[in-house]
Amino acid sequence: MYKHLIGLLCSILLSVVLATPGSALDLGRRGLLGITATPLPAGAGSIGPGVLAARVIAGSPAAQAGVVSGDVVVSVDGTPLAAVDDFLREVRVHRAGDTIRVELRRAGQPLTLAITLGAVPFETAFGVDFTYDAVTTPTGLRRTIMTTPQAPAAGRRPAVLLIGGIGSYSVDYSFDPDHDVAEPYRRLLTALTRRGFVTLRVEKSGVGDSEGPPAKEVDLEGELAGYVAGLRMLKQRPEVDPERVFILGHSIGSVEAPMAAARDPVRGIVVMQGVGTTWFEYELVNVRRQLELEGLAPAAVADRMALKEWAMHRLLIEGQPRAALLAERPAAAAMIKYPASDAYLRQVAALNLPALWAPLDLPVLVVYGTADFITSEADSRAILQNVNSVHPGRGELRIIDHMDHYLTDAADQATSFKAPRAWDLTPARHPAYQTAIESVVGDWLVAQAGHSG
Template identity: 30%
Template sequence: MKKTIYLLFAFCLFACTAAWGQQLQRRPFLGVQVSPVTDSLAAANRLSGTQGAFVRRVIPNSTAAALKLQVGDVIVRVNGTPINNYMDVPAMARQFRTGEFVTLDLNRKGKQTTVKGKVQPMPFETDPNAEVRYGEVPLPDNRYARSILKKLKGKGRFPTIFFVQGYGCSSLDNLPAEDPQRQLIDGLVARGYAVFRMDKPGSGDSQGSKPCTEIGYQEELEAFTAGLKLLKQDPAVDPENVFLFGHSLGGNTAPLMAAQEKVKGLMVYGITGKPWFEYLLEVYRDQRTLLGADYVQVDQDMRTVVPLLYEFMILKKTPEELAKNPAYRTALENIMDYDGQGHLYGRHYTFLQDLQDLPMSQAWRDANAYTLAIYGEADVAALDPSGAQLVVNLVNSYHPGKATFELLPRTDHGFMEVGTMQEHVKRRGSAEESTFRPRFNQKLVELVDTWMKDKIKRA
């Protein structure tokens, strides 16, 4: 039975507009957010098994919308190819070509159905109140990553925020208006900041790289650092007031970037301040008991999980090697989403192994930037405030007075108001969960704006 584990990541697919990139073309746009088919989802939707990809959202003006996909559909085949793991869908969607025909076989409320139609291109993001400028970040070996700068209309140099996304390979291009990342970006633009974002190599419009799911962490970090260097040269950006906002795993990436390319300040949300081996141990023990798992069963499971994680994260054994142990294989498949093809949690296994070796304390020291570490009160993925507080203590030990901790009440890992941690956990799996509609916490915008204004005034 698969166990739901909440790590520092999530997966999804997704005025004037100026395109100043010359190499990149608009990609085909499937336009669905998908997740694994868990045992509970299979039972609730009268499915015969857990194969396929569960449709959680259909994005307007997309191929999925044109094909009339519905939330709750399970995609079981794409162009006749079975979907064994939900991440097969974004991988296959990257091979689509705009204008060609696509066939999706679905399980819809227990019944089989097929939809067909033409692949639609990703529309450009527009905003009647802002300028949305599309560009690209040149990378070595003739590779390019899509970038987007959004700001109020008009000339001048703007204090600028580089939004650094987390673990997944989702594109940040033309996010739905209700997406909490989009609401954070738009809220900050409305307060007078320019906000920069870029897609990872191998995702979105980006070209020349292997698919994002196949690259290692260092390639991702190098791309973001190249984007930061390019951003600081933009005539619309005030180079003396560039800030990074790192969400989730992006909170680890941000100080590594800033250690190489100096910035005024770092803001991080929902992070772990510990090495990833230690963080994963806490996830598999503390998070599971927080979510209601039996303590005795967790103790028994950890007898397998601890040596498995040590051999994987520290000794750098491959999943294929580890899966030769039947107990390890069960754990890999049930709690680490192992697909039998070298992927864990939708990324190549080397990506996770890279995370263990990051020199995080050194990066925070060398960044020497004003730091705001935020923890959402109901952030199950980050577990508790200790990760953010650890970062604050670390920075202040080298640069006294430069780091601040803030607790954002009633807010989860995705910036949504969900109540206290206890209310959030209690709601999970209950009848209330299906009708509860969380909303983006606008207080995050106010918190960031107030902190940035104070730091901008300082030399």
């Protein structure tokens, strides 16, 4: 604990965090409870609803109120919790300073606590300044986090906008002395900042400090609005050269990156672990690959693939209501379980993904990791072909051995498929960040930006 405290103090002394309290763009800070929740162990649900407090951050409001690891969180403010998503939803609507009522079950006995939420701390990093601001979208303000090198610059700097993968997750990573596992996005963006780039992240709707409906209810256009607004913000910053702004798109960010660039031009695009065919084709190939990695017999794989095709076509292509599909074939629920809204997926499925690249005559770096089980090398080569077929020589492909979809290290697809993730909450077992991504992306960006970072 002592070494973590010293590290935090050094970071605070050597990193500047800028915000503008009281301004029109001051969103306030989201509330910090300090409980990491996981589903109840198999069989535990028979004693009632709830989620497991798998970890309680030392010194957090939850810890100070008396919550301990192993407690079952039954409800928040009277709302029963049937899943981790319920817990996150009930906590995330609150800001720092709010008091919530948490009902627990400890060793079978009920316990109710009133807990006043703290403020999630701002990020810090050695040699990097952080600016917390916001952009305006039709559904409200979205939190932005900009990093700037502290080292002096001869002129205005190149910049990178991150467009991450699908889902309702935060890209605002704060210091946690008990769980100091750096997120790959943060690691990569910090490395780029130290090479002279300004970087920008935009929180999704309803995530972190952002206003608006939950990200899982937003459609593609609604999500894209935040990234386009962020792109325009970057170009208007006095420290940024508007002619040297890039987009870094990861996973489904490979779809949104060319869409954003078509609305506001950029110098170049990096796509990592992306999709290059139609979404329908991609999903079928991806699901088959994962079923086979799971070890299912060929006949079982064939049955599930038939169900997947049936459900996905009706939901995404024909636009039939989800409830009607599941009423007809309840087993299809697992085949159309998405971390985004049906409207979002329908809009993605309707896109001609190769055609997105046609109007963009700019350099594109395509990156694929050989241990990625969510996309394939064929997907990345399809993106490369999409670019070079209309703009010969503009696309390049880099393959990184032993990197998986999460930008972490794995021997192969099977190893990554079976590995625990950050949400499995076993810090000692987290896969290691694949540092090769920093040089592959960083070297290309430096060359394209024309500076010596």
